[in-house]
Amino acid sequence: MPETPVLAIERLKKSYGEVEVLHDISLSIAKGEFLVLLGPSGCGKSTLLNCIAGLEDVAAGDILIDGRNMTHEPPKDRDISMVFQSYALYPNMSVAENITFGLKVRGQSRADQAAALSRVSGVLQIDRLLDRKPAELSGGQRQRVAMGRALVRDPKLFLFDEPLSNLDAKLRVEMRAEIKRLHETVGVSMVYVTHDQVEAMTLATRICVLSEGRIQQFGTPEEIYFRPRNTFVASFMGSPAMNLIPGKATATDTGTRIDLGDNALHLGTMTDLHGRDILLGFRPEDAHTGEGLTLDQPLSVTGIERTGGDTFVTAHLGGRNATVRLPAKARIAKGDSVGIGIGREDLHFFDRQTGLRIL
Amino acid sequence: MRRRDTSALQRRLTTLLDHTILVVGAIAMSLPVLVIFMTSTHSNLTIATDGLQILPGDQFQTVYGRLTTGQPLFAEGGSVREMLFNSLAVAIGFAGLKCLTSVLAAYALVYFRFRFASFFFGIIVITMFFPVETRFLPTFLVTDRLGLLNTYSGVVLPLLATGIGTLLFRQYFRQIPEELQEAARIDGAGPIRFLIDILIPASRPMIGALFVIFFVIGWNQYLWPILVATSDEGMFTLVRGIRRAGQAGNLGMALAVVAILPPAVLIISLQRLLFRGLSEVSH
Ligand SMILES: Nc1ncnc2c1ncn2[C@@H]1O[C@H](COP(=O)(O)OP(=O)(O)OP(=O)(O)O)[C@@H](O)[C@H]1O
Ligand SMILES: [Mg+2]
Numbered sequence: 127m128p129e130t131p132v133l134a135i136e137r138l139k140k141s142y143g144e145v146e147v148l149h150d151i152s153l154s155i156a157k158g159e160f161l162v163l164l165g166p167s168g169c170g171k172s173t174l175l176n177c178i179a180g181l182e183d184v185a186a187g188d189i190l191i192d193g194r195n196m197t198h199e200p201p202k203d204r205d206i207s208m209v210f211q212s213y214a215l216y217p218n219m220s221v222a223e224n225i226t227f228g229l230k231v232r233g234q235s236r237a238d239q240a241a242a243l244s245r246v247s248g249v250l251q252i253d254r255l256l257d258r259k260p261a262e263l264s265g266g267q268r269q270r271v272a273m274g275r276a277l278v279r280d281p282k283l284f285l286f287d288e289p290l291s292n293l294d295a296k297l298r299v300e301m302r303a304e305i306k307r308l309h310e311t312v313g314v315s316m317v318y319v320t321h322d323q324v325e326a327m328t329l330a331t332r333i334c335v336l337s338e339g340r341i342q343q344f345g346t347p348e349e350i351y352f353r354p355r356n357t358f359v360a361s362f363m364g365s366p367a368m369n370l371i372p373g374k375a376t377a378t379d380t381g382t383r384i385d386l387g388d389n390a391l392h393l394g395t396m397t398d399l400h401g402r403d404i405l406l407g408f409r410p411e412d413a414h415t416g417e418g419l420t421l422d423q424p425l426s427v428t429g430i431e432r433t434g435g436d437t438f439v440t441a442h443l444g445g446r447n448a449t450v451r452l453p454a455k456a457r458i459a460k461g462d463s464v465g466i467g468i469g470r471e472d473l474h475f476f477d478r479q480t481g482l483r484i485l
Numbered sequence: 486m487r488r489r490d491t492s493a494l495q496r497r498l499t500t501l502l503d504h505t506i507l508v509v510g511a512i513a514m515s516l517p518v519l520v521i522f523m524t525s526t527h528s529n530l531t532i533a534t535d536g537l538q539i540l541p542g543d544q545f546q547t548v549y550g551r552l553t554t555g556q557p558l559f560a561e562g563g564s565v566r567e568m569l570f571n572s573l574a575v576a577i578g579f580a581g582l583k584c585l586t587s588v589l590a591a592y593a594l595v596y597f598r599f600r601f602a603s604f605f606f607g608i609i610v611i612t613m614f615f616p617v618e619t620r621f622l623p624t625f626l627v628t629d630r631l632g633l634l635n636t637y638s639g640v641v642l643p644l645l646a647t648g649i650g651t652l653l654f655r656q657y658f659r660q661i662p663e664e665l666q667e668a669a670r671i672d673g674a675g676p677i678r679f680l681i682d683i684l685i686p687a688s689r690p691m692i693g694a695l696f697v698i699f700f701v702i703g704w705n706q707y708l709w710p711i712l713v714a715t716s717d718e719g720m721f722t723l724v725r726g727i728r729r730a731g732q733a734g735n736l737g738m739a740l741a742v743v744a745i746l747p748p749a750v751l752i753i754s755l756q757r758l759l760f761r762g763l764s765e766v767s768h
Pocket of ligand 1: 166167296
């Protein structure tokens with residue numbers, strides 16, 4: 127018998143007035159999973175999270191938490207807790223009071239509150255801060271307290287809305303590791319909103335990519351990264367973004383030829399592509415000098431960017447600017463010609479009209 | 486090098502200018518208070534012949550002694566202590582109730598998305614254009630019908646009906662992040678719990694600041710308390726007492742000095758709170 131999903135969303139719709147901002151969202155995750163809702167600003171991530179939390183009413187569809195239909199239950203009865211982007215700590219309460227407020231409201235005994243507090247403050251290493259007010263904490267400390275407030279109730283589902291976006295880069299990496307550790311040790315189920323793909327890739331067991339209120343792809347980080355379902359996901363994931371070069375596929379004697387205008391690529395026979403207008407996709411890191419399926423013409427380098435660990439080379443290809451990642455110490459200069467090859471399995475083909483993946 | 490010198494000089498000149506303006510302003514503001522105090526220590530004869538005084542006179546003991554005896558100052562009764570108590574009752578009652586009603590109204594307007602909220606807000610704001618002075622007759626009639634003439638309630642309640650407090654608290658609440666309320670909802674706190682445990686404590690500076698301002702407004706009420714106290718001298722406030730004693734005499738001036746003290750003490754001691762609360766609104 128399959129386990130009940132800890133969260134199941136079925137055909138969810140949400141409108142603000144006349145405007146529908148979430149269209150037909152369906153997804154589900156098993157217990158202990160780490161779901162990341164990923165997408166550009168304004169795509170509806172927070173709205174979806176707030177619907178799960180019960181902070182927003184939904185127009186249609188169902189939200190099931192651990193098998194129970196919670197679509198119309200108030201937030202307090204959903205067995206969830208939430209960490210907000212602004213942390214939303216109660217300014218007048220001490221750290222300890224902030225963390226135990228939810229327990230106090232629910233009428234737990236003082237002894238239970240104290241026990242829960244010491245457990246959580248131990249896990250998050252905030253023992254020394256318990257008497258302070260939020261205003262007396264650093265950003266990272268506030269972040270920990272906000273997580274403590276969520277952890278203390280031991281809910282079925284944790285919701286995070288961009289919890290790291292207010293931290294500086296170094297702290298962000300630290301807290302990211304911390305959240306990952308929490309997930310692994312405490313083993314709770316999480317839904318995490320971010321627009322940062324690195325956060326998504328490192329934390330998630332499952333990613334839901336959203337754009338304009340629709341699910342673009344729902345899958346594991348590997349599926350999302352290595353088999354993007356459409357050009358939106360392909361170009362959203364990865365930095366620098368995947369190269370998408372317009373081309374036309376035709377049959378030849380020996381196989382399939384992708385005509386890129388000023389260049390071409392020859393492949394084994396791929397009948398699905400024949401006669402179609404496509405976008406040929408490959409990631410900058412999947413292009414190599416002189417390995418794999420080589421482009422007919424060498425590329426003429428128009429720009430070089432050395433980041434220390436890598437060298438990013440830009441060149442014209444099929445009327446677009448393609449980016450290729452080369453080793454840090456690659457000896458190359460503007461105007462040089464480089465022969466570029468790409469592994470067959472690293473090529474992505476999308477329909478140019480629909481943007482959907484063909485192969 | 487020279488450049489540095491001129492800029493330093495310039496800075497010093499600016500500072501000098503700033504301070505001159507502040508000093509002149511401070512003198513202009515406090516001089517009348519000083520003059521009133523000094524004049525109140527002179528005999529009524531001196532005041533009548535020579536006018537206002539800037540130097541101390543010899544009647545301090547006599548005049549202020551009269552105030553502290555606890556004896557009624559007027560034939561109809563009304564000791565300083567009684568008047569002080571009345572003034573305090575009106576000012577504290579007014580400020581306290583004003584803060585309470587404003588907080589509740591603003592809370593409803595900001596945190597409950599009910600229909601016609603902006604319509605009700607408009608109605609509340611319109612009351613600001615009708616201070617009690619513009620509606621004496623109907624208000625007096627209503628107060629009379631309610632049997633509230635010559636009571637503290639009769640003095641305070643009609644004064645409450647202005648929208649300024651609601652307006653200010655509404656602005657203040659709107660700049661408190663919505664996520665605070667959402668966090669409270671997830672923690673299981675209902676609307677009343679959120680108001681009492683989170684919103685009001687978080688608004689303490691603002692509440693304190695408005696309390697001080699309303700205290701001063703209540704304290705300085707003049708016409709309405711006179712109207713409502715139709716018969717009873719026991720209802721005299723200090724401000725009313727000044728009028729009764731005659732502003733031109735030393736007793737009236739001494740009463741004025743006494744009347745300035747409580748609001749002054751309140752404002753000076755809560756200065757920091759006042760500035761913090763009011764500056765937060767504008768952000
Ligand atoms: N209260 C509201 N009233 C009307 N429209 C809203 C409201 N809240 C959000 N929206 C709209 O819903 C859409 C989704 O908003 P949402 O806040 O979920 O985006 P998001 O993906 O979280 O973006 P961000 O990364 O910027 O936080 C946006 O187009 C936004 O304009
Ligand atoms: Mg958001």
